Amino acid sequence: MTKAKTTYVCQECGVSSPKWIGRCPSCGKWNTYVEEVVIKKEKNRSNYNKLSKPVKINEIVSETTARIDLRSIELNRVLGGGMVKGSLVLLGGEPGIGKSTLILQLSLRLKGRRILYVSGEESLQQIKLRGERIGIKNDECILLSETLLENIMIHVDDIRPEFVVIDSIQTISTDRIESSPGSVSQIRECTNEILRYAKQNNTPFILIGHINKEGNLAGPKILEHIVDTVLQFEGDQNHYYRILRSIKNRFGSTSEIGIFEMQNTGLREVNNASELLISQSKENYSGTSVAATIEGNRAILIEVQALVSTAAYGTPQRSGTGFDLRRLNMLLAVLEKRARFKLSNKDVFLNLAGGVKVNDPAIDLGVLVAILSSDLNLSISKDYCFTGEVGLTGEIRAVSHIDQRISEAEKLGFSKIFISGYNKKGLDKRNYKISIEYVNKVEEVFNKLFR
Numbered sequence: 001m002t003k004a005k006t007t008y009v010c011q012e013c014g015v016s017s018p019k020w021i022g023r024c025p026s027c028g029k030w031n032t033y034v035e036e037v038v039i040k041k042e043k044n045r046s047n048y049n050k051l052s053k054p055v056k057i058n059e060i061v062s063e064t065t066a067r068i069d070l071r072s073i074e075l076n077r078v079l080g081g082g083m084v085k086g087s088l089v090l091l092g093g094e095p096g097i098g099k100s101t102l103i104l105q106l107s108l109r110l111k112g113r114r115i116l117y118v119s120g121e122e123s124l125q126q127i128k129l130r131g132e133r134i135g136i137k138n139d140e141c142i143l144l145s146e147t148l149l150e151n152i153m154i155h156v157d158d159i160r161p162e163f164v165v166i167d168s169i170q171t172i173s174t175d176r177i178e179s180s181p182g183s184v185s186q187i188r189e190c191t192n193e194i195l196r197y198a199k200q201n202n203t204p205f206i207l208i209g210h211i212n213k214e215g216n217l218a219g220p221k222i223l224e225h226i227v228d229t230v231l232q233f234e235g236d237q238n239h240y241y242r243i244l245r246s247i248k249n250r251f252g253s254t255s256e257i258g259i260f261e262m263q264n265t266g267l268r269e270v271n272n273a274s275e276l277l278i279s280q281s282k283e284n285y286s287g288t289s290v291a292a293t294i295e296g297n298r299a300i301l302i303e304v305q306a307l308v309s310t311a312a313y314g315t316p317q318r319s320g321t322g323f324d325l326r327r328l329n330m331l332l333a334v335l336e337k338r339a340r341f342k343l344s345n346k347d348v349f350l351n352l353a354g355g356v357k358v359n360d361p362a363i364d365l366g367v368l369v370a371i372l373s374s375d376l377n378l379s380i381s382k383d384y385c386f387t388g389e390v391g392l393t394g395e396i397r398a399v400s401h402i403d404q405r406i407s408e409a410e411k412l413g414f415s416k417i418f419i420s421g422y423n424k425k426g427l428d429k430r431n432y433k434i435s436i437e438y439v440n441k442v443e444e445v446f447n448k449l450f451r
Helices: 045-049 074-079 100-107 125-132 150-160 184-201 273-279 327-337 362-378 400-413 440-450
Strands: 002-012 035-041 086-092 115-119 141-145 165-169 205-210 229-235 241-249 257-263 266-269 287-297 300-308 316-320 346-352 384-386 417-419 435-441
Touching: 002 141, 002 184, 045 300, 074 229, 074 257, 086 100, 100 115, 100 125, 100 165, 100 205, 100 266, 115 125, 115 150, 125 141, 150 184, 184 205, 273 300, 287 362, 287 400, 300 362, 300 400, 316 327, 327 346, 327 362, 327 384, 327 440, 346 362, 362 384, 362 440, 400 417, 435 440
Parallel strands: 086 205, 086 229, 115 141, 115 165, 165 205, 287 384, 316 346, 384 417, 417 435
Antiparallel strands: 002 035, 229 241, 241 257, 257 266, 287 300, 300 346
């Protein structure tokens, strides 16, 4: 016997309430509660007798996790070596960022494996047009346009694919829940059913989830505790580069990233991002520097561009693209206080080339040098590279993964790299051909570059 119950569920975070609330007490969003009908089944007391048997940890037999080679260096790196059989992967990102293109390209590339691509957003003709644009042919990739979960699982049982893609989870619904597709209850119920099938049949699934800024559709945040792996596909639609980050991974590291370039024929893997993010121009301009940063476990060199000019209006402007504006204001205050540079009446504009966003504090030294170069209108040699965190006292603090940063700069042909003097411990200059310059204070950087 079943009981029908009406409840109100926040479409942003999934918290339920017996009555409607204007502002969610959990996530703080307004007008996100929607009425949903929940059907609860009567508990069967006999099920309590079917308990799992406790086992000592020493008695558990270790098994090697079987992985599927996705034939993509970047995807394999982010997933920790490939797709684990029976795993459930959630790929999230804003609409139009390229999630469907990435997964369709992956499905067509896996020749020799039976792939089922389920789309609830596009027709089969639209998917075929995208496949023709990508230019990869695969006769074993099966397409299905369906939104009802029960029908999808019937086809999965009949086809028995080695790999299943569902695009997207917001469009899938089940008859067991009376709420509309995209609601929290529908997404949670459908994902739990897919997870059960994946574990029982050792079949990997990839779920694509949209993040809507307006909050009309439930985002993938409510699924992070259900799935095995959460991947975030991010980037600016006005730029060509896309970054695939691992937010959660039960079978690998979460510090890996994959870099792709959007082209007319699909997404191209970028194995050496530093060469694309650094200007190939041989002329020296003021206000530019090259900073060594770490994205995941990869060292990447990024060109930092700064423009300092006299404020045309009463209030000086501060603008940063790809860089935290609050940290930019902090660096300007350090220059004003510690290095005696008068920047309070000047406009400062900062840009990281390529449209990438960097949160690594080691880029501080490159930003500071670019600002000084623009303010003095003196260019910096294009053979110099910088890495180091700037503290409020004006000191250049040590950064992690210094060996990788130096090796990347040396590989790209830089002649000198400026690092913190506190990174000197344990670092052997004889292992590198590049010249290593140690600096401890902002004043030392200024004296070595501009005097």
